[in-house]
Amino acid sequence: xxxxxRVRFAPSPTGALHIGGVRTALxxxxxxxxxxxxxxxxxxxxxxxxxxxxxxxxxxxxLEWLGIGIDEGLxxxxxxxxxxxxxxxxxxxxxxxxxxxxxxQLLDSGHAYIAFDTPEELEAKxxxxxxxQYDARTRLAMRNSxxxxxxxxxxxxxxxxxxxxxxxxxxxEDVHVHDLIRGEVVINSNILDDKxxxxxxxxxxxxxxxxxxxxxxxxxxxxxxGEEWLPSAPLHVLLYRAFGxxxxxxxxxxLPLLLKxxxxxxxxxxxxxxxxxxxxxxxxxxxxxxxVSSGYRESGYLPEAVINFLALxxxxxxxxxxxxxxxxxxxxxxxxRVSKSGAKFDYEKGKWFNHQYLQxxxxxxxxxxxxxxxxxxxxxxxxxxxxxxxxxxxxDRVNFVPELWExxxxxxxxxxxxxxxxxxKRWKEDSPKHMTELLEVLENAPSWDxxxxxxxxxxxxxAHEYGVGIVMNAFRICLVGAARGxxxxxxxxxxxxxxxxxxxxxxxxxxx
RNA sequence: GGUGCUAUCGUCUAGUGGCCUAGGACAACGGCCUCUCACGCCGUAAACCCCGGUUCGAGUCCGGGUAGCACUACCA
Numbered sequence: 001x002x003x004x005x006r007v008r009f010a011p012s013p014t015g016a017l018h019i020g021g022v023r024t025a026l027x028x029x030x031x032x033x034x035x036x037x038x039x040x041x042x043x044x045x046x047x048x049x050x051x052x053x054x055x056x057x058x059x060x061x062x063l064e065w066l067g068i069g070i071d072e073g074l075x076x077x078x079x080x081x082x083x084x085x086x087x088x089x090x091x092x093x094x095x096x097x098x099x100x101x102x103x104x105q106l107l108d109s110g111h112a113y114i115a116f117d118t119p120e121e122l123e124a125k126x127x128x129x130x131x132x133q134y135d136a137r138t139r140l141a142m143r144n145s146x147x148x149x150x151x152x153x154x155x156x157x158x159x160x161x162x163x164x165x166x167x168x169x170x171x172x173e174d175v176h177v178h179d180l181i182r183g184e185v186v187i188n189s190n191i192l193d194d195k196x197x198x199x200x201x202x203x204x205x206x207x208x209x210x211x212x213x214x215x216x217x218x219x220x221x222x223x224x225x226g227e228e229w230l231p232s233a234p235l236h237v238l239l240y241r242a243f244g245x246x247x248x249x250x251x252x253x254x255l256p257l258l259l260k261x262x263x264x265x266x267x268x269x270x271x272x273x274x275x276x277x278x279x280x281x282x283x284x285x286x287x288x289x290x291x292v293s294s295g296y297r298e299s300g301y302l303p304e305a306v307i308n309f310l311a312l313x314x315x316x317x318x319x320x321x322x323x324x325x326x327x328x329x330x331x332x333x334x335x336x337r338v339s340k341s342g343a344k345f346d347y348e349k350g351k352w353f354n355h356q357y358l359q360x361x362x363x364x365x366x367x368x369x370x371x372x373x374x375x376x377x378x379x380x381x382x383x384x385x386x387x388x389x390x391x392x393x394x395x396d397r398v399n400f401v402p403e404l405w406e407x408x409x410x411x412x413x414x415x416x417x418x419x420x421x422x423x424x425k426r427w428k429e430d431s432p433k434h435m436t437e438l439l440e441v442l443e444n445a446p447s448w449d450x451x452x453x454x455x456x457x458x459x460x461x462x463a464h465e466y467g468v469g470i471v472m473n474a475f476r477i478c479l480v481g482a483a484r485g486x487x488x489x490x491x492x493x494x495x496x497x498x499x500x501x502x503x504x505x506x507x508x509x510x511x512x
Numbered sequence: 513g514g515u516g517c518u519a520u521c522g523u524c525u526a527g528u529g530g531c532c533u534a535g536g537a538c539a540a541c542g543g544c545c546u547c548u549c550a551c552g553c554c555g556u557a558a559a560c561c562c563c564g565g566u567u568c569g570a571g572u573c574c575g576g577g578u579a580g581c582a583c584u585a586c587c588a
C-alpha cells in the first residue's frame with residue numbers, strides 16, 4: 001500500500017530561522033508538492049529555557065515570504081498566525097498530556113525506567129569516569145527504578161522527588177536505519193545511551209520522544225532533516241519499535257549540512273557577521289539577547305533568488321539547468337539527486353542568482369522596491385515614472401536593489417565634485433572650449449530627444465574633428481561627475497534640457 | 513577519545529565500469545562590443561585525497577589509510 005506523502009518542518013523557536021533550516025523546509029516542501037502530499041509545520045518548543053519571543057512568528061513569516069506553503073499545522077497568512085488541520089495542537093508545549101500517556105506506555109511495557117540521578121550527580125560521575133555513558137553497563141550502578149525497590153521508587157515519587165524517564169536501550173544489537181540519501185546505516189546499540197525521554201526540569205519530553213510521538217500521530221511518511229540528526233536516527237528507530245509502530249515508521253532522509261564559505265565547520269551566524277552576508281531569511285531582532293541579525297529580504301534579495309540558490313546547494317537537477325522557478329523545482333526535485341557531502345556556502349553565487357531574477361522584475365516594481373533606499377539618501381516623493389526609467393537604464397548592472405543608488409544617484413542629485421581619476425583621463429585641455437561650444441549647440445536644439453540631439457551633436461563634432469570620445473566623455477563628466485553611467489542621450493533624456501545645460505555650466509565654472 | 517557520515521576545478525556540482533582528451537555554473541583572467549562604467553557575448557586557466565586490490569579496462573566497484581564534518585546534554 002502506498003501511503004499518502006506527509007512531511008513536516010519542525011523548527012525550534014530559539015531564534016531566527018537559520019538558512020540551513022530554510023533549505024530543509026524547502027526540500028520538504030518540494031517533496032510534498034511533487035507527490036501531491038502535505039507539508040506540515042510543527043513547533044518543537046520542548047526546551048522552555050531556550051524559547052525566544054518572536055521566533056515562531058519570525059519562522060512563519062520567513063516561510064511565507066519565501067513562498068514555502070504550509071498545508072497543515074501553523075502558518076502565517078497576511079501577518080497573522082493560523083493553525084489548520086486535524087492533528088493539532090501543533091506546538092509541542094501544548095501537547096503535554098499526549099506525551100504523558102505515551103511515556104506511561106513505555107514505562108508499563110518495560111522499555112523505559114525512572115531515574116533519580118540529579119544533574120549534579122551525573123556531572124560528578126562524568127568527571128570521575130572518563131567517557132561515562134548512562135547505558136546497560138552502568139545503569140545498574142545508578143539511582144533508578146531498575147536498581148531500587150518498587151516501594152522506595154514510589155515513596156520518592158510521592159515525596160515529590162525530581163526524576164526523569166530514560167529509554168532502556170538493549171545492548172549488543174545492530175540497529176539498521178535505511179536512509180533515502182545514504183542507504184543503509186548500521187549502528188550498534190552499545191554506543192547508544194539511555195536517553196532521557198522526559199525531563200524533570202520543565203515537565204516536558206525531550207526532542208526524541210516528542211518527535212517520534214508527533215510524527216506517528218501526525219502520520220508523517222517521510223522525515224527529511226539535517227545530517228546532524230543521523231547519529232540519533234537509530235535511537236528513533238528503537239523508539240518506533242518500542243511503541244510497536246515499526247510498520248508505519250516514516251522513511252528517513254538526512255540532508256548534507258551547509259558549511260562555512262571559508263575554513264571548516266558548519267555555517268553559523270557569526271560567519272555572516274564576519275564575512276558580511278546574511279545567514280537568515282529576514283532581519284531579526286532578538287528580544288532575549290538584544291542582537292540584530294541581518295536578513296536576505298532586507299539586503300535586497302528576491303525570494304525566488306533565495307529559493308533557487310538554496311535549492312542548488314546540495315541538490316542538482318536532471319540536466320545542466322541552473323535557473324529554476326518554484327514550479328520547475330517541484331517538477332524536477334528528487335531526493336536521489338541530493339548530494340551526500342556538505343556544501344560550502346558560496347554567497348557569491350547567491351548574488352548572481354539575485355542578478356538574474358532582478359532582470360525579470362518590471363521597472364515599476366523595482367522602482368517601488370527602490371523607494372526606501374532613495375528615502376535613506378534624502379530623496380522624498382520622487383517622480384515614480386522617472387525612477388522606473390532610471391531603474392530600467394541601470395538594473396542590468398546591479399545585483400541588489402539598494403545598489404541601484406550608486407548607479408542612479410546623479411539622476412537625482414547634480415554632481416558637486418568630480419571624480420579625480422575620470423578627470424585625469426577624460427577632461428582634456430580643450431574640454432572647456434568643447435563644452436562651451438556644445439552648450440551653444442544644445443541650446444539651439446530644435447527638440448530634446450535622443451535622436452535629434454545625436455543628429456546635431458555628432459555632425460558638429462565631426463565637422464570640427466574634435467573626436468567623439470573626447471567630447472562625449474567630457475560631457476559625461478559634466479552630467480555624471482565621473483566616467484560611468486548609461487548611454488549619454490539616455491541621461492540627457494531623463495535630465496531634460498534645462499538641467500543638462502545647468503550641469504554643463506556648473507562644471508565649466510568649477511573645472512574651468 | 514568513541515561512533516557515524518563524507519571525499520571531482522578556489523566554490524556549487526555532472527559523472528552509477530568503456531560515451532572522460534573529466535561536462536556545466538559562480539568567481540578569476542583575456543578578448544569583442546563601446547562616448548564612459550557596467551551588462552551581454554566569446555574564449556582561457558582550473559579538479560578525480562593517497563595506497564593497494566578486482567577487471568581487458570576504474571573518477572566510477574572493494575579494502576586500507578588520510579582528511580573534513582556531525583554527534584557524543586534533563587538542547588533541538
